[in-house]
Amino acid sequence: MKRSRKDPIYRPDRFEYLQALLTEYCQTDNVGDKHEIVANLANFAYNPVNHGHFQKLNLLDLFLDLTDDEDLDLRRMGVMGLVNLSVNPHYRSKISQQSELILPLLQSHDTETLISTLTLLYYLHPEGIGDANIRRTLEELNSKSECSRTNNLLALLLRTDTS
Numbered sequence: 001m002k003r004s005r006k007d008p009i010y011r012p013d014r015f016e017y018l019q020a021l022l023t024e025y026c027q028t029d030n031v032g033d034k035h036e037i038v039a040n041l042a043n044f045a046y047n048p049v050n051h052g053h054f055q056k057l058n059l060l061d062l063f064l065d066l067t068d069d070e071d072l073d074l075r076r077m078g079v080m081g082l083v084n085l086s087v088n089p090h091y092r093s094k095i096s097q098q099s100e101l102i103l104p105l106l107q108s109h110d111t112e113t114l115i116s117t118l119t120l121l122y123y124l125h126p127e128g129i130g131d132a133n134i135r136r137t138l139e140e141l142n143s144k145s146e147c148s149r150t151n152n153l154l155a156l157l158l159r160t161d162t163s
Contacts, residue, residue, distance in 0.1 A: 015053045018044065022057055035073050038066065042081035051088050060085060060094060067101045072110055079105060079116040086123040096124050106137055111147055118153035129157050
């Protein structure tokens with residue numbers, strides 16, 4: 001399918017729009033507005049056309065900062081933004097260097113945050129988890145989890161002998 005110049009991803013104002021969202025996020029005190037803005041940014045992170053704009057705006061840092069936010073919804077959407085960015089090798093490398101922010105999310109009691117974190121780990125380690133400490137944490141989760149979605153992701157992460 002050929003894309004036209006009317007297609008939103010080709011609009012020259014994409015950067016300005018993302019910049020306006022970031023500015024609004026930084027300036028608003030309204031939590032509902034912050035939720036909506038971060039949800040939009042996390043969705044935009046899925047499209048590789050936006051990745052250059054995200055890099056210029058340092059939006060990776062926003063998503064990383066949100067991983068320890070007190071607001072569960074912002075934390076959850078921050079992880080979802082990281083998952084969407086992790087398909088890009090540049091971002092995957094940068095996110096991999098921030099394991100101290102990612103690994104505590106494995107302790108989340110929120111199913112969606114946990115599933116997003118496991119998905120992120122899968123993208124970061126597609127051939128399986130080699131780190132013994134992370135594997136131990138995942139095995140503990142696997143022994144406690146009653147959620148089939150969580151168990152399926154854990155099975156993928158623990159499946160491979162990475163030696």
